[in-house]
Amino acid sequence: MSDAVQDPEDVKLCCATAYQQDAVALILGESYHPGGLDLTRRLGRALDLRRGQRVLDVASGPGATAFLLAAEFGVAVEGVDLGDQSVASANAKAAANGLGDTVRFTVGDAERLPLDDESVDAVVCECAFCTFPDKATAASEMARVLKPGGRIGITDVALDPNRLHDELKTLAGWVACLADARPVDQYVDLLADAGLKVTQREAHDDALARMIEQIDARLIAFRMAKVPALESIDFDTARQRVALAAQAVRDGIAGYTLLIAEKL
Amino acid sequence: MTMTPPRQKVDRDEVFLEYTKSICPVCKTVIDAEVNVKDNKVFLRKRCAEHGKFEALLYGDAEMYFASMKYNKPGTYPLETQTEVKDGCPLDCGLCPEHKQHACLGIIEVNSGCNLDCPICFADSGHQPDGFSLTMDQVEAGLDAFVRSEGEPEVVMFSGGEPTIHPLILDFIKMAQDKGVHMVTLNTNGIRLAHDRNFVRKLAELKPTIYMQFDGFDPETHIKIRGRDLREAKQKALDNCAEFGLGVSLVAAIEKGLNEHELGDIIRFGIKHPAVKSVAYQPVTHSGRHVEFDPMQRLTNSDIIHGLVDQCPDWFKLSDFVPVPCCFPTCRSITYLLVEGENVVPIPRLLDVDNYLDYVSNRVMPDMSVRGALEKLWSASAVPGGDGNTTNQLECATCGIDLPEALKDIADKSFMVVIQDFQDPYTLNVKALMKCCVEEITPDGRLIPFCAYNSVGYREEIREQLSGVSVPTIVPNATELQPVLLTTKYGSKMFGNGADGEGNGAADGSAHVPADATNVGKTLR
Numbered sequence: 173m174s175d176a177v178q179d180p181e182d183v184k185l186c187c188a189t190a191y192q193q194d195a196v197a198l199i200l201g202e203s204y205h206p207g208g209l210d211l212t213r214r215l216g217r218a219l220d221l222r223r224g225q226r227v228l229d230v231a232s233g234p235g236a237t238a239f240l241l242a243a244e245f246g247v248a249v250e251g252v253d254l255g256d257q258s259v260a261s262a263n264a265k266a267a268a269n270g271l272g273d274t275v276r277f278t279v280g281d282a283e284r285l286p287l288d289d290e291s292v293d294a295v296v297c298e299c300a301f302c303t304f305p306d307k308a309t310a311a312s313e314m315a316r317v318l319k320p321g322g323r324i325g326i327t328d329v330a331l332d333p334n335r336l337h338d339e340l341k342t343l344a345g346w347v348a349c350l351a352d353a354r355p356v357d358q359y360v361d362l363l364a365d366a367g368l369k370v371t372q373r374e375a376h377d378d379a380l381a382r383m384i385e386q387i388d389a390r391l392i393a394f395r396m397a398k399v400p401a402l403e404s405i406d407f408d409t410a411r412q413r414v415a416l417a418a419q420a421v422r423d424g425i426a427g428y429t430l431l432i433a434e435k436l
Numbered sequence: 437m438t439m440t441p442p443r444q445k446v447d448r449d450e451v452f453l454e455y456t457k458s459i460c461p462v463c464k465t466v467i468d469a470e471v472n473v474k475d476n477k478v479f480l481r482k483r484c485a486e487h488g489k490f491e492a493l494l495y496g497d498a499e500m501y502f503a504s505m506k507y508n509k510p511g512t513y514p515l516e517t518q519t520e521v522k523d524g525c526p527l528d529c530g531l532c533p534e535h536k537q538h539a540c541l542g543i544i545e546v547n548s549g550c551n552l553d554c555p556i557c558f559a560d561s562g563h564q565p566d567g568f569s570l571t572m573d574q575v576e577a578g579l580d581a582f583v584r585s586e587g588e589p590e591v592v593m594f595s596g597g598e599p600t601i602h603p604l605i606l607d608f609i610k611m612a613q614d615k616g617v618h619m620v621t622l623n624t625n626g627i628r629l630a631h632d633r634n635f636v637r638k639l640a641e642l643k644p645t646i647y648m649q650f651d652g653f654d655p656e657t658h659i660k661i662r663g664r665d666l667r668e669a670k671q672k673a674l675d676n677c678a679e680f681g682l683g684v685s686l687v688a689a690i691e692k693g694l695n696e697h698e699l700g701d702i703i704r705f706g707i708k709h710p711a712v713k714s715v716a717y718q719p720v721t722h723s724g725r726h727v728e729f730d731p732m733q734r735l736t737n738s739d740i741i742h743g744l745v746d747q748c749p750d751w752f753k754l755s756d757f758v759p760v761p762c763c764f765p766t767c768r769s770i771t772y773l774l775v776e777g778e779n780v781v782p783i784p785r786l787l788d789v790d791n792y793l794d795y796v797s798n799r800v801m802p803d804m805s806v807r808g809a810l811e812k813l814w815s816a817s818a819v820p821g822g823d824g825n826t827t828n829q830l831e832c833a834t835c836g837i838d839l840p841e842a843l844k845d846i847a848d849k850s851f852m853v854v855i856q857d858f859q860d861p862y863t864l865n866v867k868a869l870m871k872c873c874v875e876e877i878t879p880d881g882r883l884i885p886f887c888a889y890n891s892v893g894y895r896e897e898i899r900e901q902l903s904g905v906s907v908p909t910i911v912p913n914a915t916e917l918q919p920v921l922l923t924t925k926y927g928s929k930m931f932g933n934g935a936d937g938e939g940n941g942a943a944d945g946s947a948h949v950p951a952d953a954t955n956v957g958k959t960l961r
Contacts, residue, residue, distance in 0.1 A: 208790075210790070210797070213797070386786065389786050393786055395779070396776045396849060
C-alpha cells in the first residue's frame with residue numbers, strides 16, 4: 173500500500189473520488205473496466221439473468237454495466253457507488269434514455285449496502301472488489317442482500333501482490349485496480365467465507381492487457397493535446413508505470429478474472 | 437492369401453464457408469462459386485463449363501476474415517437507381533434496385549490517354565491513338581446522374597487515363613463542386629504536378645484532394661510497376677502540393693514479391709511530408725493490364741495489414757485496422773493515427789471502436805453521435821486532411837472518447853491509412869460486389885460498381901462506346917492461362933481462341949457480358 177494513504181476509509185474515498193476526477197476519467201476513458209461491454213455481456217450470460225429479475229451493481233460508476241444489463245437482459249438494476257457525482261450523472265443518463273424506471277443509482281458503501289436482506293436475484297461487481305479495503309465485509313454484504321440460490325458475478329484484477337513491482341504499490345496503482353488485488357484463490361476463499369460458492373472461473377488477461385494499452389495510448393494523446401487538467405502529470409513517469417503494469421500481465425503476475433458464485 | 441484393407445473415408449482438407457456467384461475469368465460467363473477456408477486462408481473456387489476450374493486467394497488470414505463480418509452495416513437506398521433487374525448480378529449494373537448500398541464514392545474516368553505506359557494499369561491506358569476524352573456534356577451527364585442518385589454526393593474522384601492531361605480537368609472539378617459534390621479528389625501519377633507549377637497553382641484554388649500513385653522507393657519498384665524511375669518527379673510533385681497547400685493521399689499499388697517490403701517506408705515517408713495526409717495501400721488489381729501473377733499467391737488486405745505490423749512494430753498491431761462497414765467489410769480496412777514527431781497513436785487504441793461499429797452484438801448504443809462520426813471516418817467517402825471531410829468527424833469521435841477541447845487542432849495531427857483490395861475476374865464475389873459503394877460513373881448515366889466495371893466486361897463495353905473502336909474482352913494475365921493468352925494492342929491480355937493475333941477482338945463486336953449458364957432458369961421436374 174502507498175505510504176501516502178494509510179487509513180482504509182481514506183483509501184476508499186480517495187479511490188471513489190479519483191474515479192470521478194477529470195484526470196482519471198480522461199485517462200481511463202469510457203471503458204472503466206477491462207473487457208468493456210463484451211465482458212459485461214458475458215458476465216450477464218454466465219449469471220443466467222432472466223427478464224424481470226432485480227440486480228445489484230456494486231460500484232456502478234458511470235452506469236455502463238447497469239445500462240447494458242437492463243437493455244439486453246431485461247433486468248431492473250440497482251447501482252450503488254460511493255461517488256455522489258457518478259451517481260448523479262448516472263441517474264441523469266438513465267432518465268435521458270428513458271430507463272429511469274428500471275435502472276436506479278444510489279450513493280452507498282459496498283461494506284454497508286443500502287439494501288434489504290435477500291432483496292436481489294443477482295449481484296455484479298466489475299473491477300471494484302479489488303479496491304475494497306475490507307473485502308470480507310464487502311463479500312458478506314453482497315451475500316446478505318442476495319436471495320438464497322442467487323448468484324454473484326465478479327470481474328476483477330487478480331494478482332500476486334508479493335511479486336508486484338514497488339512502483340505499482342502507490343495510490344495511482346491502487347486507483348488503477350492493481351495494488352490491493354489478490355490472487356484468484358484468495359477471492360474464492362473470501363467469497364466462500366461469506367457463504368458464496370464459486371461455480372465458474374475464467375481468465376480474461378487479454379482484456380487487462382488491452383486496457384493498459386489503451387491507457388498508454390491516451391497518455392500519448394493527452395501529451396500531444398497539452399490538456400490543462402493534466403498539466404501536473406509527469407507523462408514519462410506515468411508511461412513507465414503503465415509499461416510496468418503491462419509487463420506484469422505478460423509475466424502472469426497480474427491478470428483479469430471472471431468469477432461466478434452461488435449463495436448456498 | 438491377401439486381405440483387402442477396409443476402405444477408409446477421408447476428410448476434406450478445407451472448410452466450406454459460402455456459396456456465391458462469380459464469373460469465368462476467361463469468357464466472363466456468370467458461374468456458381470464457393471468460398472472455402474484452408475490453412476487459415478480464404479479461397480474462392482469456381483468452374484466454367486467451357487474453361488474449367490479456377491481458384492484464387494480472397495483473404496490471407498481467415499481469422500481476420502471471420503472477425504470482419506460483425507462490421508457489416510445495413511446499406512442505404514440511393515434516391516434513384518439507373519437500371520432494372522433483368523439478368524441478375526453482376527449483369528444489370530447499375531445501380532440496379534437489388535444493389536445493397538448507395539454510392540459513397542463516384543469515379544469519372546475523363547480520358548483513356550496517359551503520359552505513362554505502366555506495365556500495371558487496370559484501366560489499360562497509355563499513349564494510345566484510339567482512346568477517348570470526355571466532353572463537358574459527357575461529364576455533366578454523369579455528374580447529373582450521380583446527383584439524382586445521391587442528392588448531395590459525398591465524393592467524386594476524377595481519374596483516367598491521366599486526368600491532369602485532360603485540357604478541361606479544372607472545369608470538370610469546378611463543375612462537380614458547383615453541383616454540390618462535397619469533396620472532389622484527383623487521381624494522378626503526379627507528373628504534371630511535378631513539372632507544371634502554374635497548373636498546381638490553379639488546382640490549389642479549387643482545392644481537390646490529390647490521390648497520387650506512390651509505390652515505393654526502390655528503382656526496381658518504379659520500373660516494374662510504372663516502366664520508369666519516377667522518384668524525382670514524385671518528390672517534386674509532393675513539394676509543389678505542399679507549397680500551394682494541396683493535401684495528398686499517397687496511393688501505393690503493392691505487388692507480391694516486388695514492393696511488399698516498402699509498406700513501412702511509404703508510411704514513414706508520408707507522415708513526415710507536409711503535403712501528405714494519408715496513405716492508401718492497394719494490392720495490385722489483376723484487371724486490365726498487369727504483369728504475370730499466380731491467383732493463389734496474390735496479396736490481400738490481411739497480407740498488407742500483417743506486413744505493416746511486421747514493418748512498423750512500434751506503431752501498429754493487427755487490431756488497429758478496422759474493416760469498413762459501408763461496403764462489404766472484407767474489401768477495405770482503415771485506421772487513423774494521431775501523429776506528433778516520433779509519437780504515433782492509432783485512434784482505435786483510444787476508444788473501443790467495437791462498441792460502436794459492431795452491428796451484430798450491440799443492442800445498446802451508448803452514443804449514436806459517436807457511432808455516426810465513426811461511420812463517416814470508416815467509410816469509402818472519408819477524405820483526409822485539413823480540407824477533407826474527416827476533421828469534424830474526428831473531433832466528434834474524440835469527444836466521444838473524452839479527448840478534450842485542446843485536441844481541436846486534431847486534423848493537423850491526424851493521418852489516415854487505408855487498405856483496399858479490388859476484385860478481379862478471379863476473385864469476383866457477387867456477395868461482396870452487391871454491397872460495393874465505389875462506383876464508376878459513365879457518360880450514359882450509369883453507376884457501375886468499380887470491381888464489376890473492371891472484371892465483368894463493362895469497362896470494355898464503355899470504352900468501345902466512347903472511342904468507337906472495337907475492344908476485346910480482357911483476361912487476367914495469370915500464370916495458368918499463359919498458353920491461351922494473346923496480347924492486346926493496349927498491352928493487356930485476351931483469350932487467344934478464335935481471335936486474331938493483333939488483339940482486335942471479336943469481329944462482330946459481340947456482347948462482352950455472356951448470360952448465366954448455371955442454376956438459372958432450370959427446374960428439376
